Amino acid sequence: MSFQLEVPHNIVFISCAILGWLIVLILVSRQYLKQQEKPTYWKVILVVLVGMGSVTTNLNLLQFSMKVSILPLGVWLLVGMLSKKSWQTYRPYAWIGFWANFIFLGTTLMTGYIDNSVYPKEDASTYIADLKHASIVAIHPSAHPATLNNERLQTHLSDLQSADVLGMEWNRNSALESEYYYQKERFPYALLGTLPRWGSNLNSSIYIQDDGRGLLITTSNQSYYYRSKEPLIDMGVRNDDE
């Protein structure tokens, strides 16, 4: 049973995985204490792990596609392998193994939900949390001289307005001779040296617009675009008549 969507490999993901195993451990311990005839400890662990084996089916729920266990293959295997007497002793652990699939499904669902609330993906400050060592660099010959004022950028980050990413249009603007942006770049500055929010493990490239008031954040599969009323960088004197 697993997810076919992007699961963040960060602190939230690890915490939720640990939580899942902790729940399984508690269930096993409770069962163990309850039983009068104590089974062998290492055999219990083995039975739980084998019990996890299952046949899965794909289920589409909301926008996620996930694999859900339906047939307890591992449990059946154990029924076949164990003698009648030991089956009586180990049966509860085999089933805990099977149900653990659903515990992990739950914690994985939780991962996505918590991750999004701890590290909102739409929020620029998730990607730009630390500006201490930030700098800007012109990445295109059409860039005018500009300088970064770290503190000012920090203050303006909270007042950004989200806007639409118009990738196709921007690309066309730079490709057509009749357009103002022909052979120019709409985002000619890169913002380097910033850190994403702690523990998020979010990689992105960050660009600033030629007018100094737009911010583009591009992750491995998605861009986010923001506009600011105030300039985010100090633009040099511009000749608008060129």
Add this chain to the structure above:
Amino acid sequence: MMMNKKMVLIPILLVMIAVIVYLFYDGKPKPFLEDTQAIKVMNQLYTEGNISEIVDVIPLDSKHVFVPIISGDDHYGMSFWEWDRFQWRLGRIDTKGAPYIWKIDEKDASTHYIVWNMDPEDELSELKYYLIGERDFHSSEDVESYRPRVQMELTTTLQKQKYGVLPFPKDWVELMNGNLRLSRANQLTSLFLMNSPSSSLYIGWIPFGHHGKVTFPENTVNGSSFDSGRINVDFVRILNESELELSK
């Protein structure tokens, strides 16, 4: 009995220590080979090269040395050497000196160097290197992405010497390393998502001759090479000026 045990144990221990020392011995690099010695090694490994002269010995760091050479047919070539624990080993020979990028550690662009050795007959005056990233967008129902064009320039003069080694500027390194991190993250997600945008930066070059005119370096390109497979190099493509934006 006790004696016997010791007699067996001590040699085994010694052999184990020797093996461990051998495996982890990192060898402080010795000074680079004498010219005649280096030429001998090269001609042994690559007879066709017919190398006759060492032009210079340029260390990149304590363990990597770039050696521009002249081959028997008066071609200007390059050789790449690496310190391998006990000796200097030949990594690669190119009989001509069109630029390559030598990646010491592939994952870290601060250890990547552009190396070249232009044939004087091509009469080049300067080289321009470019960091290029294509403008790129992806648009679908729930994913919208845009990647700006990167076009940065680095000029190196050939007035004093026709060969050289150049590490990438700090800005380039940061952009390239950021890009490498992103494409590694991409590899993880592309297991799940089919249409993730490809993101790649590459290096190109344009050679200039007299009066800053673009000149095709006929004598510097189309060489042959010997590669030991132990080093990591990348070919650098000649760009056409029309591929650049805002070129005057």
